[in-house]
Amino acid sequence: MDRSRLKIVIFGAYNAGKSSFIRAIDPDSRHIEVNNGGIPTTVGLDFGRTVINNRKIYLFGTPGQERFEFVRGIISQGMDGAIVVADTTHDLDGLTVQICDALSASGHPYAVFLNKCDHPDSSPGRYQAVTGTVFSPEISAIAGGNTVDALCEFLDIHF
Numbered sequence: 001m002d003r004s005r006l007k008i009v010i011f012g013a014y015n016a017g018k019s020s021f022i023r024a025i026d027p028d029s030r031h032i033e034v035n036n037g038g039i040p041t042t043v044g045l046d047f048g049r050t051v052i053n054n055r056k057i058y059l060f061g062t063p064g065q066e067r068f069e070f071v072r073g074i075i076s077q078g079m080d081g082a083i084v085v086a087d088t089t090h091d092l093d094g095l096t097v098q099i100c101d102a103l104s105a106s107g108h109p110y111a112v113f114l115n116k117c118d119h120p121d122s123s124p125g126r127y128q129a130v131t132g133t134v135f136s137p138e139i140s141a142i143a144g145g146n147t148v149d150a151l152c153e154f155l156d157i158h159f
């Protein structure tokens, strides 16, 4: 495998902060979203890029709504690794469990990024069932907390 460029796909439930995470890593990232009652929601994909340790990292964000399963399938083709973004202000949800199980079964390197840790309702312990042995840093995609460091560490561990 050519490890000088990596395709990393960002998964997670609706509203978990996937697009915000990609924006935090790449302020020039692109997003295909629609306005859903005042809240932007991804209906296509997010695309961001960065360079870490001379390696080109391409970040592909997926839509979190259940009905976009087919889009997640298309975007995940050829991925080298994945990051599952979890909203720690909400309980563990079925889609997050399903995604973690699928990544575990396929053997793709992945991490669970525990997002919204700046929020007063944040409780990362809710995700214990899916963090077990995987790298699971606490981050805040909008406050900028730990996003780049967490991505670097994930890459160091697996690539």
Ligand SMILES: Nc1nc2c(ncn2[C@@H]2O[C@H](COP(=O)(O)OP(=O)(O)OP(=O)(O)O)[C@@H](O)[C@H]2O)c(=O)[nH]1
Pocket: 012, 013, 014, 015, 016, 017, 018, 019, 020, 021, 040, 041, 042, 043, 062, 063, 064, 065, 115, 116, 117, 118, 119, 139, 140, 141, 142, 143
């Ligand atoms: N407090 C807090 N809010 C966040 C954080 N990250 C994202 N949000 C908010 O959560 C909401 C959803 O963020 P998005 O980045 O659009 O989430 P998404 O996972 O891409 O959503 P979908 O594409 O619709 O599945 C927005 O209102 C963000 O401002 C965070 O770290 N802390």
Ligand SMILES: [Mg+2]
Pocket: 018, 019, 020, 041, 042, 061, 062, 063, 064
């Ligand atoms: Mg999104």
